[in-house]
Amino acid sequence: MGSTIGIVGSGVSGLHLGLFLRAHDVPVTMYGDKEPDDIRAGRLLNTVGHHHHTLERERALGVHHWDAGEYGYVCHHHCVGGELRFRGDFDHPSSVIDYRVYLPRLMEDFQERGGELVIMPSVGVEDVERLSQHHELMVIAVGRRSMEDLFARRDDKSPYDRPQRRLSAGIYSGIEYSEPKGVGVHFSPGHGELLELPIYSHDGFATALLFENVPGGALEPLAHLRYDDDPAAYDRLVLEALRAHYPMAAERVDPDAFGLWSSRDLLQGALTPIVREDYARLSSGRYALAVGDSHTVVDPMMGQGANSASYSAWTIGEAIVADHVYDERFCQRVARRREGFVHSVSDWTNLMLNPPPHVMEFIGAMSQDKALCDEFTSNFNDPERQVDVLGTPERTRAFLAARAATHESAAV
Amino acid sequence: MGSTIGIVGSGVSGLHLGLFLRAHDVPVTMYGDKEPDDIRAGRLLNTVGHHHHTLERERALGVHHWDAGEYGYVCHHHCVGGELRFRGDFDHPSSVIDYRVYLPRLMEDFQERGGELVIMPSVGVEDVERLSQHHELMVIAVGRRSMEDLFARRDDKSPYDRPQRRLSAGIYSGIEYSEPKGVGVHFSPGHGELLELPIYSHDGFATALLFENVPGGALEPLAHLRYDDDPAAYDRLVLEALRAHYPMAAERVDPDAFGLWSSRDLLQGALTPIVREDYARLSSGRYALAVGDSHTVVDPMMGQGANSASYSAWTIGEAIVADHVYDERFCQRVARRREGFVHSVSDWTNLMLNPPPHVMEFIGAMSQDKALCDEFTSNFNDPERQVDVLGTPERTRAFLAARAATHESAAV
Numbered sequence: 001m002g003s004t005i006g007i008v009g010s011g012v013s014g015l016h017l018g019l020f021l022r023a024h025d026v027p028v029t030m031y032g033d034k035e036p037d038d039i040r041a042g043r044l045l046n047t048v049g050h051h052h053h054t055l056e057r058e059r060a061l062g063v064h065h066w067d068a069g070e071y072g073y074v075c076h077h078h079c080v081g082g083e084l085r086f087r088g089d090f091d092h093p094s095s096v097i098d099y100r101v102y103l104p105r106l107m108e109d110f111q112e113r114g115g116e117l118v119i120m121p122s123v124g125v126e127d128v129e130r131l132s133q134h135h136e137l138m139v140i141a142v143g144r145r146s147m148e149d150l151f152a153r154r155d156d157k158s159p160y161d162r163p164q165r166r167l168s169a170g171i172y173s174g175i176e177y178s179e180p181k182g183v184g185v186h187f188s189p190g191h192g193e194l195l196e197l198p199i200y201s202h203d204g205f206a207t208a209l210l211f212e213n214v215p216g217g218a219l220e221p222l223a224h225l226r227y228d229d230d231p232a233a234y235d236r237l238v239l240e241a242l243r244a245h246y247p248m249a250a251e252r253v254d255p256d257a258f259g260l261w262s263s264r265d266l267l268q269g270a271l272t273p274i275v276r277e278d279y280a281r282l283s284s285g286r287y288a289l290a291v292g293d294s295h296t297v298v299d300p301m302m303g304q305g306a307n308s309a310s311y312s313a314w315t316i317g318e319a320i321v322a323d324h325v326y327d328e329r330f331c332q333r334v335a336r337r338r339e340g341f342v343h344s345v346s347d348w349t350n351l352m353l354n355p356p357p358h359v360m361e362f363i364g365a366m367s368q369d370k371a372l373c374d375e376f377t378s379n380f381n382d383p384e385r386q387v388d389v390l391g392t393p394e395r396t397r398a399f400l401a402a403r404a405a406t407h408e409s410a411a412v
Numbered sequence: 413m414g415s416t417i418g419i420v421g422s423g424v425s426g427l428h429l430g431l432f433l434r435a436h437d438v439p440v441t442m443y444g445d446k447e448p449d450d451i452r453a454g455r456l457l458n459t460v461g462h463h464h465h466t467l468e469r470e471r472a473l474g475v476h477h478w479d480a481g482e483y484g485y486v487c488h489h490h491c492v493g494g495e496l497r498f499r500g501d502f503d504h505p506s507s508v509i510d511y512r513v514y515l516p517r518l519m520e521d522f523q524e525r526g527g528e529l530v531i532m533p534s535v536g537v538e539d540v541e542r543l544s545q546h547h548e549l550m551v552i553a554v555g556r557r558s559m560e561d562l563f564a565r566r567d568d569k570s571p572y573d574r575p576q577r578r579l580s581a582g583i584y585s586g587i588e589y590s591e592p593k594g595v596g597v598h599f600s601p602g603h604g605e606l607l608e609l610p611i612y613s614h615d616g617f618a619t620a621l622l623f624e625n626v627p628g629g630a631l632e633p634l635a636h637l638r639y640d641d642d643p644a645a646y647d648r649l650v651l652e653a654l655r656a657h658y659p660m661a662a663e664r665v666d667p668d669a670f671g672l673w674s675s676r677d678l679l680q681g682a683l684t685p686i687v688r689e690d691y692a693r694l695s696s697g698r699y700a701l702a703v704g705d706s707h708t709v710v711d712p713m714m715g716q717g718a719n720s721a722s723y724s725a726w727t728i729g730e731a732i733v734a735d736h737v738y739d740e741r742f743c744q745r746v747a748r749r750r751e752g753f754v755h756s757v758s759d760w761t762n763l764m765l766n767p768p769p770h771v772m773e774f775i776g777a778m779s780q781d782k783a784l785c786d787e788f789t790s791n792f793n794d795p796e797r798q799v800d801v802l803g804t805p806e807r808t809r810a811f812l813a814a815r816a817a818t819h820e821s822a823a824v
Binding site: 323324327329333336339341381387388391392394395398399402 | 735736737739741745748751752799800803804806809810813814
């Protein structure tokens, strides 16, 4: 029968791991908190992009049901302070599929391929201890709240003790797509950022607006305003915010058609970025591995969370099929293999939340150099490289100097 | 001009790294302690095998001057207590080239390809500090003695505080090669092991005998006996040791032709296995990376030292050409990428020096199962896998049980 793996959580990391294991005939049970149809009918979960490396894993798993050529986008349109505008192209398209469409479909794929799905509304550490008696390894992929006691915070990798943005994500009609179809990356210095995302959702194509509002800034109220109290007032305030802070989006809005789809298509809140330990030993002697938000929580600004979770899940899957005992040695190997990627996602995102001068200089350089901007954009697939370039003032300076030297010698 | 790397040491790790960097047009200076001709004329340095993965790197570097098909060997002939004999075949041949032949040739290759070789008889930590002003990164590859202050001992990975074997390695005539040509791996429980190696040396093909003598055992005197005091008596004692403890070698000896080549073809001594930290920050602010014996010292019993050093050098070379600043982030990446391999070499060798019952059981299983023995033998190229199989009783038990289950279901 081979090894049996227990996965707690049915988000992207749990599903990509579960599907990987089923593709290798490994028995696996997934403990999810909601039935697929309840997820379909539920509230907006996030607005995250899947980048090329994640889509490649979906292709390998046979679950790339939304062809990136049709559903995806090809670039980032940047706008700083309304005026400075510059585009960065991807080597390969990314896409944003509403997780209320995406996750239920993959849960059904998982079951069709022999994966066992058990619905347990609320799983705590005691449940993990108990379930571990039935599995050789537990993988914890439950999101950021319920398993805090199991995996200790890594202070050395967690620079913040509170949210750096107050978030408002919603699905809107009445915004024409940019040309070429891309994500709008809008900066309003001192107030925050807007990610304007071409999303495919339950009613088809639309635009997700993810407002990343600096606490105390002019836009923070967007994270608290209650839509149901007065939908028209809500839509009016959002449109005013676009006009005042994010003109590159406002200019494509049809005011008569503009508005949030519905109350359930809005997600407001805040999160504290955190990196946790990779694994824990359970009292049963078995091990629990953290993955996705159970392992690292990143602000959604750079659109990396799901991609990091999927990368991490794949690393775990490869390690499971290559090994035969899931002990501390196994867990340490997983930790080592994913660290470069997963910690870079966290370090890079944390850096961009409060960009130091050398990062601002780099953004300035990108605005004047499309090839550099294309490279930065495609490197959304390579967060380790982003930190290699941006991690310290010395790194950014040396990178830009070497680049300038290459261009000069090419010009000679 | 690009980055400049300073390498202290001209052993296998320094040379493989230097040649890798020259293949990528990176300026590099190597600080060696001896001219090539002095190494050629000197004492035996070791008797280490290069396994397939190391030979593959030599091929990639264009320095595989001793075709493994002609100079190499294809198997391990095991013998436990004189009676129990069993063979393990490699997937690809390994070879033993005397380092007095090997190193000088690669030093000349390095210089011909634009590498700078500087001879400095004795380099200490102060010299590294001074030299670091001329290089962006220092790589320390000087062997196991002279740089102890720079890289701290890792107690968690260094189980021994004294040598586990007293060593005698020498090059002998008068021993017919085994058929097929292989390394003899002889065990004399309680007294030690003999590695019988088909070596290519300054006067052509011969046999290296590496006696791994347990301190206090009957064979320890081999590590202390002075050849020059009475060469004939020395040869007689070695032959008696073979007859009493290692009959599978003794039976291929021609007594009239048997003997050590010469005084300079003998190396006696002992070493304490140790794992050190990967890197250190110099007072100049630059970094020094440890490689080879400067990083980990392993007993030669499993023939892994040079292979681990070469693997590590390659990892460093790849990291250097992929990055543009050689700071702590860079050093941590190197550490992470080589850890699985290099620490497994150390863990595996340390385990075999004092094999616990589950390892003895595994050797027993190999003696009855040639496919298992072939796998173990080819895994001299994959030390991480060796520890996956042998690292704990649970791992060995689960591995053998899964293997038996596969065979049973195949037989049905």
